[in-house]
Amino acid sequence: MENKKFKSGFITIIGRPNVGKSTLLNRFVGQKVAIMSDKAQTTRNRIQGVVTDEESQIVFIDTPGVHKPKHALGDFMLNAAYSALKGVDGILVVVNASEKIGPGDRLVIERVKQANIPVFLVINKIDLVTPDELLPIIDTYRQEHDFDEIYPISATEGNNVDALIQGIKEIIPEGPQYYPADQVMDHPEYFIVAEFIREKILELTREEIPHSVAVQVESMRRNEDDKIEIQAAIIVERSSQKGIIIGAQGSMIKKIGQRARRDIEILLGDKVYLDLWVKVQKNWRDRRTQLNDFGYRPDNY
Template sequence: MSNQSSFKSGFVAIIGRPNVGKSTLLNRFVGQKVAIMSDKAQTTRNRIQGVYTDKDAQLVFIDTPGIHKPKHALGDFMLKTAYSAISGVDVVLFVVNASEKIGPGDRLIIERLKHVEVPVILLINKVDLVHADDLLPIIDSYKNELDFNAIFPISATQGDNVAELVEHIKTLVPEGPQYYPANQVTDHPEYFVVAEFIREQILHLTREEIPHSVAVQVQSMQRNEDDKVEIQATIIVERKSQKGIIIGAQGSMIKKIGQGARREIEKLLDDKVYLDLWVKVQKDWRDHQTQLNDYGYKSNDY
């Protein structure tokens, strides 16, 4: 590590509408998978934090839920979380999609960003999907809305321009301590990431049939006598019919969910995993604050 006095560290919020690639970008920064990726909007519920550390800086990234108009208590909580992430950070990254024109959702966020006192960097993501000539008018349309600290066209999936972006962020954060061990990539306990991996498989495999009314609760993680990490987890749905879909004919779907999730969890823990999944019906859990608390969405955490 370089001379400690010049070591820099800071908190960076990633904000943007649903589906603009925030989680993919977070994973790109951190160099491994910590946020779940799905092409369904609204997959990130908590402020997942990814930690990037090199010899002269540590950047703690906060991924916020996509901003949208909330439809129920859970949506409302997610929106508050997204906005509270902007307070208390050193830099805000505002991610937009290169292949979409500036829309009302983006303007809603820009209105909020006008009151932010820290540098805001505009990231025009998915540049691999548009022609270079189409990029300039997009950049101009955003320049007119807000005085950004910098504008970076990037591709989170390909990694274009991301290293340069990290270097620029390092110039904006203050000198400070290393908050997390150099090899730690996320501040959430493994329980949370494991639950997210299981949820990602459900969304991926059931597609349209299971909406976001699904929560995953990890009850226990411990080493068993076969030296595997044994994980007990419950999938919570709102209706009996959803339970049927998740279990599948002769348990075929839950088996697939388990296999897919187990592969990801084994990579994360670098260990052999035994995953035991249960499904439970809890009617309208998204509208009951107490149940939201049980499933890890506690408003006082934010």
């Protein structure tokens, strides 16, 4: 029997904010690599998740939700989303089954029309609609674009995700294994750790802290207690935000630290000591030099 050739390829996940792209990436990879929040715009950089088995390796590129930018950080996020459509083998356009098609979805579909690679429509959150509602939804999107394949799925429940993976395997070319089989992400741990801390801030502070928050991991090293000691600064734009993040008698920053530490320990497979503090830097989102300091460097993407 002839040996099957190994296949590998790059797949971009794109869609407007809050359709479940990061949840889908985490479902593909089988562990947490992208931060999830029910606030729009949590993914800022193109996180790559890697899925490897005996016959193939798929590298997923997650993109920030496509939206109209309001500041320099917004411009950067939009450019990152669109640049992720170049040099890949396929595109997954993710939409939300439980919301009507909107201008954001149409903007994404417009962008992928020029792509001369397979484009799959992934209708996520089907657990929130009835089967009868699904067919009209599929028809609506069919009228917008002639997608190569349409997959109704639930990223949270896992429905139909295996079929989607099979579909992706069919379109990727023969190629090498780009990453070691046990590697599930292409971002250095500093970046993922910073993202986990930011996720907890968004979760716990809700409306009070908008996206004007960044996290800078200053150092990660093993200390004398054999724990990984992480020093990280939380950057906000106003001193009132600093007060919210610290909380009464430091209660909020303690909670953020505890929750983030749990995720980081799972990620690193090690005991972690996490030291957090808060810095105020006014209008950092509009200063390109500071965007670079916080890891939003256009040349990385």
